[in-house]
Each structure stands twice: as structure tokens, then as C-alpha cells.
Amino acid sequence: MKNWTLLTLFLLAGTKAVLAQDTIPITFDEAIAIGLEQNLDYATQKNQQKVLTMSRVNARLRHLPSVNINTNLNRQVGQQFQQVEGQLIVTNQINDILSSGLSARIPVFHGFQRLHETKAAGFFEAAGEKALARAKEELSFTIAQQYLQVLLDEQLHAIATENLKNQKSQFAQIKGFVEAGLRTLSDQYNQQSEVARLETVALNAKVQWETDLWALAETLQFESNRLPLPEPVPLDQNHSEWLEMEPQEVYEQALLYRSDLKEQQLLEQGNQRLLAAAKGTMYPQLSAFFNYNTFFTSLDERTIGDQLLMVYPQRIFGFSLSIPVFNNFDNKTAVTRARVNRINQQLENTALERKIFQEVKLALENFKAAIQTRASTEMQLKAAQEAQKAISERFRLGVSNFVDLAQANEQLVTAQSDHVQAAYTLFFQKIILKYALGLLAEDLHP
Structure with a gap:
């Protein structure tokens, strides 16, 4: 009895610890929306997309001339060289110089x-x-998995708690039978041991529930003192139009929808263009340029405006031609690197297509199996309930023994757990099928 009391207090303390947190009720759709808004990894990937956008803008603007303005202000102290009437005069004085220029190259x-x-x-x-679209699907998939796991943990904990309550009532009943001389003392001790075991089972179920709840809160980036409180979801998910199609047809649909496959195809096209660009470095490079320079010196008595705009301006323009002759194989190395990147990308595309086929096939088979499993567990639960009622009545009448009763109780609890797990597994298998098809981001209402 002392052990029962300690375990019960420990279980209640764990329950109070969860209830002490600031819980926020959320639906399945709200959980996904919160995750997409607040998840750190997804936000980081969205920010990275801004870099790719700016790189594309930069690549387009590189077709325009590059223009730079430079200005220098300096002071020379010491010998100054001046050419006056064909003579070179050297003086020792201070010369303030302001030079400016504009250069353009296209x-x-x-x-x-x-x-x-x-x-x-x-x-x-x-x-x-x-890639961002697929990351959205992956995050939605993770949140859905964690959300459903929390709901399943809650149901399993409720089953364990209810079973513990029933077994305690049965222990009180057996204890009364023993005092009346209708049952042996061994039945009382066996039931006492069973109650102690079930208290541990209920405690472990509670700990698992709380652990998965904290994992969901971390994925949703909740504050440290807040926990989500998932609301139930409809578990009638035993039909899908994809079940009426052949696996090859479903696979072909997945090739059209999977954003990660489209990503790999675009990367292959991009690498093909980079290979062509690398080959371009082996051709002559022709550029046009224009330079405008002027300066002001304190040795000249004319005004700064006259010197900068009238006396010393200089304009230089023309063409620059560069013909690669021998560059230590730098160009050839760049071409080889670009060609290898393109080949590797093609290999990744092929591997991903095989992976998609396997994922779609397994998702279809597992979804079909989940439908059958749920139907089987419904029959299992009904049979276990009837068997437990019959054996409990026989035990009360003294016809059946304790072993039969314990087995019936255990089979009932197993059937209840299997039925609940089958229902949530079926729900999640449909999500897995949508994820394999690349449709989860478009339809977040499984």
C-alpha cells in the first residue's frame, strides 16, 4: 500500500506540473499555421530565398555598365616640380591637390x-x-506527426488511467471476497501486484504524453512557459481517390506535383547554364570603357572651378580586348568543375525519381493496410469487451479463476490501445500519402 501511495502521488505531481503551464488550445490547422510562421529552420530558409532573388537581380544588372566615381584629397610637402616656359622649376613648398574621376565599363x-x-x-x-515549398510540406508533415502523437499519447494515458481505476475497484472487490472466505489470499496478492504494475504503466504513459507535448511546443516555437493543447481531429479517413488508381498512375501524378523533383530539375538546368558560362571564359573578352579625370592644385593661381572644369579635365575612351592564351588551366578547371556538377545533378534527379516511386508505392500499401487494421481492431475490441464481461461475471460467481480474469482484462486493454492506435495510424497514413504525392502543402486539411 505504501508503494501505491508513492506512485499515485508521483503521478499526480506530474499531472499538476503540466496543468501548471499556460496551455493554449489549438486545432490541427492552427498548429500548422503557427509552425509555418514561427519555426526557426523554415524562417531561415525563407530568408535564404532573398539571397537567391538578389543574385538573380544582380546577374541581370551585370549587363549594364559599371560606373564608379573616385575622389582623392591629399597634401604634398617638399619639392614640387613645375614646367614653366620650357623650364623645369623645382620649389620647396606645400601643394594641396584635389583629384576626381569617373570611370565606366561595359x-x-x-x-x-x-x-x-x-x-x-x-x-x-x-x-x-x-525547395521552400517542399520545406513547407516537410514542416507540416513534422507538425502533423507530433500533433497526432500527442493526441494518441493522451488517449493511451486515458486508457491506462481508466484501467488502473477499474483494477483498483476490482482489488477492493476481491479483498471483500477474501474476507468473506469466497476467495483465496493469493488472489488478493495477485490483484495487488497487478494494481502496482498498472500504476507504473499509467505513470509511463503520462511521462510519454508530456514529453511529446514539449516536442510539439519546441517545433511550434512556443514560449518556455506555454504549452499547446491539441484539440481532437476527425478520424474517419478511410477513403481516398488515389486508392482507385494504379500505382504507376499515382507515381506519374507525383512526378507532376513533387516540388523537390522540380527543384532538382531546375538545378540541373541552372548547372547546364553555368557549364556554358564556364566555356565562355575560353573565348576572347571584349569590353568598352570610358574614363573622365580632372584635378585641382594649390600651385595654380586659377580658381578651383576653372581648374576642375576647364583646365585639367581629361577624357579617355576605347575598347579593351583580352585573349586567353595560357591561364594555368584555370579556365579548363572551371569547365570541368561545372560539367561534374551538372552530371552529379543528373544523378540526383534519377535517384530522386526512384525514391519517389518507392515512397508512393509504400504510402499506398500502408494506407490500404491501415484501413484493414482499423477494421480488424474494431472487431478485436468488440470481442474483448464481450469476453471481459463474461469472465468478470463468472469470476464474481466463483466459476472462473483469477488467471482467466487477468488475461481478459489485459486483452481488453490491449484491444482498446490497438484500436486507438489504428485510428490515428490511418489518419496519419493519409497524410503520408499526400506528402509522398507532394500535395500536403496545397491541402493542409487532411
């Missing part, structure tokens, strides 16, 4: 390198958007 022909880089940047930005 590519004329670089082997279509910048054109290919611009298109590659566009492909990479689009690939990033597809």
Missing part, C-alpha cells in the same frame, strides 16, 4: 558568359522557391 562580348549566368541565376531562384 562588356561587349564575353563569350555569352553573362547571358548564361543570368539564366542560371533565374533557374536557381526558381529552384529555391521549390
Whole structure:
């Protein structure tokens, strides 16, 4: 009895610890919405997409001239050289100099390198958007899994608690039978041992429930003193239009919807453009340039405006041609690296297509199996309930022994747990099927 009391107090303390937290009731859809808004990893990936967007803008603007303005202000102290009437005069004095210039450069022909880089940047930005869409699906999938696990833990804890309550009542009943001489003392001790075991089972169920609840709170980025309180979901998920299709047809649909496959395809196109850009570095590079320079010196008595605008301005413009002859295989190395990246990307595309086929096939089979399992557990539960009622009555009348009663109780609890797990498994298997098809982000209402 002392052990029972300690375990009961421990269980109640754990329950109060959870209830002491600031719980926030949330629905399934609200949990996914909160996760998409607050999850750290997803927010980080969204920020990374801004870099890809700016890279695409940068690649386009590189077709325009690059313009720079430079200004220098300096003082020379010491010998100053001046040329006056054909003579070079050297004086020792202070000379303040202000120089300014403007330079512009525009590519004329670089082997279509910048054109290919611009298109590659566009492909990479689009690939990033597809990756972000798949990340949204992955986060939704994780939240759904954790959300349903918490609900399942809650149900399993309720079953364990109810079973413990029933077994305590049965222990009081057996104790009365023993005092009346209708049962042996061994039955009382066996039931006492069973109650102690079930208290531990209930406690473990409570700890597991709380642990998974904290995991969900971390995924949703809840504050440290707050916990989500998931609301029940409808568990009638035994039909899907995909079950009426052949696996190959479902697979072909997945190829159309899976954003991660589209991402890999866009990455392959981007790498193909980078390969073309790398080959462009092996062609002559032709650029046009324009430079405007002027300066002011304190040795000249004319005004600063006259010197900067009238006396010393200098304009230089023309073309610059660079022909690669031998660059230590830098260009060839860049081409080889780009070609290998493209080949590796093609391999990843092929591997992902195989993976998608396996995921779709397994998701379909598991969904079908989950439907059958739920139907079987319903029959199992009904049979276990009837068997427990019959054996309990026989035990009360003294016809059945304690072993039969304990087995019936255990089978009933097992049937209840299996039925609840089958219901949530079926619900989650439909989510897995949508995730495998790439439709989870578009339809967040399983």
C-alpha cells in the first residue's frame, strides 16, 4: 500500500506540473499555421530565398555598365616640380591637390558568359522557391506527426488511467471476497501486484504524453512557459481517390506535383547554364570603357572651378580586348568543375525519381493496410469487451479463476490501445500519402 501511495502521488505531481503551464488550445490547422510562421529552420530558409532573388537581380544588372566615381584629397610637402616656359622649376613648398574621376565599363562580348549566368541565376531562384515549398510540406508533415502523437499519447494515458481505476475497484472487490472466505489470499496478492504494475504503466504513459507535448511546443516555437493543447481531429479517413488508381498512375501524378523533383530539375538546368558560362571564359573578352579625370592644385593661381572644369579635365575612351592564351588551366578547371556538377545533378534527379516511386508505392500499401487494421481492431475490441464481461461475471460467481480474469482484462486493454492506435495510424497514413504525392502543402486539411 505504501508503494501505491508513492506512485499515485508521483503521478499526480506530474499531472499538476503540466496543468501548471499556460496551455493554449489549438486545432490541427492552427498548429500548422503557427509552425509555418514561427519555426526557426523554415524562417531561415525563407530568408535564404532573398539571397537567391538578389543574385538573380544582380546577374541581370551585370549587363549594364559599371560606373564608379573616385575622389582623392591629399597634401604634398617638399619639392614640387613645375614646367614653366620650357623650364623645369623645382620649389620647396606645400601643394594641396584635389583629384576626381569617373570611370565606366561595359562588356561587349564575353563569350555569352553573362547571358548564361543570368539564366542560371533565374533557374536557381526558381529552384529555391521549390525547395521552400517542399520545406513547407516537410514542416507540416513534422507538425502533423507530433500533433497526432500527442493526441494518441493522451488517449493511451486515458486508457491506462481508466484501467488502473477499474483494477483498483476490482482489488477492493476481491479483498471483500477474501474476507468473506469466497476467495483465496493469493488472489488478493495477485490483484495487488497487478494494481502496482498498472500504476507504473499509467505513470509511463503520462511521462510519454508530456514529453511529446514539449516536442510539439519546441517545433511550434512556443514560449518556455506555454504549452499547446491539441484539440481532437476527425478520424474517419478511410477513403481516398488515389486508392482507385494504379500505382504507376499515382507515381506519374507525383512526378507532376513533387516540388523537390522540380527543384532538382531546375538545378540541373541552372548547372547546364553555368557549364556554358564556364566555356565562355575560353573565348576572347571584349569590353568598352570610358574614363573622365580632372584635378585641382594649390600651385595654380586659377580658381578651383576653372581648374576642375576647364583646365585639367581629361577624357579617355576605347575598347579593351583580352585573349586567353595560357591561364594555368584555370579556365579548363572551371569547365570541368561545372560539367561534374551538372552530371552529379543528373544523378540526383534519377535517384530522386526512384525514391519517389518507392515512397508512393509504400504510402499506398500502408494506407490500404491501415484501413484493414482499423477494421480488424474494431472487431478485436468488440470481442474483448464481450469476453471481459463474461469472465468478470463468472469470476464474481466463483466459476472462473483469477488467471482467466487477468488475461481478459489485459486483452481488453490491449484491444482498446490497438484500436486507438489504428485510428490515428490511418489518419496519419493519409497524410503520408499526400506528402509522398507532394500535395500536403496545397491541402493542409487532411
